Amino acid sequence: MLGLDDIREARERVDGVARHTPLEHSYSFSDLSGAAVHPKLEVFQRTGSFKIRGASNRIATLTDEEQAAGVVTASAGNHAQGVALAATRADVDSVVVMPEHAPIAKVKATRSYGAEVVLHGEDYDTAQARAHEIEADENRTYVHAFDDPTVMAGQGTIGLEIVEDLPDVETVVVPIGGGGLIAGIATAIKATSPDTRVVGVEAEGASSVAQSLEKGSVQELDGVDTIADGIATRRVGERTFPIIEERVDEVVSVSDPDIAVAITTLLERSKTLIEGAGAVPMAAILAEAFEYREDEVIVPVLCGGNIDLNMLRTVIMRGLVESGRYLHFRTTLPDQPGSLERLVEIIADERANIYAIQHDRTSRDSGMTATEVAIDLETRGEEHVATLLDALEANGYAPEVLV
Template identity: 85%
Template sequence: MIELADVLDARERVESVARHTPLEYSHSFSSMTGAAVHPKLEVFQRTGSFKLRGATNRIATLSADEQAAGVVTASAGNHAQGVALAATRADVDSVVVMPEHAPIAKVKATRSYGAEVVLHGEDYDAAQARAHEIEADDGRTYVHAFDDPTVMAGQGTIGLEIVEDCPDVDTVVVPIGGGGLIAGIATAVKAKSPDTRVIGVEAEGAPSAAQSLQQGNIQKLDGVDTIADGIATRKVGDRTFEVIEKRVDEVVTVSDPEIAVAITTLLERSKTLVEGAGAVPMAAILAEAFEYGDDEVIVPALCGGNIDLNMLRTVVMRGLVETGRYLRLRTTLADQPGSLEQLIGIISAERANIYAIQHDRTSRDTGMTATEVEIDLETRGEDHVAALLDELEASGYDVDVLV
């Protein structure tokens, strides 16, 4: 069980490498929620993630012989980059095993920081097993992504910064994958500000900590399924779970659509790019996954910004769909002059903007004298979508909403 003294010691080792990241009041999110929301912008950390802190602290504690032998780790991406940079700065050789389907941007970044990257397995657990084989074969020190006291203490330096920069904080909201981040932050926050709540957030598709708390012992999931790849972990750590049980007030989950909305809203309203794992605290606030009061001072720890650009495109589109900003519908028209113009006239009158139109005269679902039409539309919100669909149906169109 790590204590405040461990986190304070970690700060002395970490502060020369990791940045003290901003914590700023958000007018936009405060207005949207009624709370006083102060995001902790760890997305602006070097490597784009908090993982640098724990990796730096762990590597700083290696003996001379361990430094000479090098380190190895497994990671979905952010811990990989943290270990790579921390090891390179300490002149320690590093090998990082990443899942075969890790985001390309994270793989390239890890290599650019100086690590040898090995791609292996479908998920983090498979990559971890391969990393332990390399550990045994080469005599390297394994740097765990979360279940290590020095790693937890390094991540806990974020908690010190939160309490110092926002001393009146009521609630801190933190992502949970393996649990190293929240274990460290909760240790620092509860020691410095005992009345402050610490809320953990997991993706619905990877709820190991939530299920473990419900059962009273650690539960290993059969699989994970979430866009938040940075917290797609099948099992919370043994050491981290002890801290979570003792110092975390509540653990909640959010869905992938809620995460997509948070990413999209952060990008649009705050001009801040956050990956899925880093966005879950804001998703929990927006979705009211836990109870909070008006003007409650809430600090969501936005702890990762390394989202794959292909994933970003998909996530933003899903976020627009979920908030009624994008609509794809299908309907059937008589295959005669003027039919499409009449449909477009209704859409135009309702002030929706057309992105694309596709005709299909060969669909087996339509008659020989009809044509199937799919239309992509820019809309202005859920009420606007409802009004448009009502008007189309009132005008005699049988409409299917595709997305």
């Protein structure tokens, strides 16, 4: 099983390729949670993600023959970029298979680092199957995204940095997809700071680890559904799972709305752009998905920031909705002059700001003497939304909240 010596050796190999990323106290998230929150900002790593660590360590162990034949891998995006850059730096040819709907930004970045990109399948698992076909056809070495001891060891270098930079850390919170990141970090943490708790976080729509722990063996999901595409895997790794069982103290899950709120809050309060998979540790803290004490020293590993801009727009809107900062509703008005003005006056009196109004006199959902109005509003929180809706109902309207 993976050991501390493996991680220390990996650190020597990736030194000069991977950066020692910042670990900083966040006053904003400490205030919001009541804990002493120190994010590990792996978002500032080369390629925008921790994956360069494991990829560099694996490629550094290739034989001369393996280097000449090249490498192949499958990835939703971050591992793809890590392999592409690490291979290019080592003068090794690389092919990366990505799901057809992988974020455009990650596809472009992977190509820019020098890899040949093949788009195949609906998710990571189907892309992986195609990558193994290429492995056999072209005699390439497959660089697994997580289920490889050298990859795990490379990711574990993050754990060494955490303990060195913050010796009094009490809890480290780590995302889980296939398990390579948390297997490496947990190994490093438990070997150097045994009393530090390690908490793993999955997305609810990709919770293979929780089911596997419950059954006592690796379980495969029928499918995955989450905005956290970087951890959207159907099953945890065969090699990572025993390490998680032995060295991870607790595994929890967070919903997509929780993740959206975390991404939005990180943008607003810390001016830091984090992708869905990278935001799940902060989502778990804000949603209190696990128990922690007041002033407990917690390190959430914010492991990546490569989010597609179209997805970011959707996530920000969802985050605003979940936090009561945006309201979209519809109602019906008498189809007569002045009706819309009276509705708008009530909204103005409640100090809500109008983004857009859609006025439909032909809707089949309203009577012949009525008109339907849909309004988008900027609001100031959940209490403000409740007060506004109460005011509308008190004045005879029947608002239907749409998002």
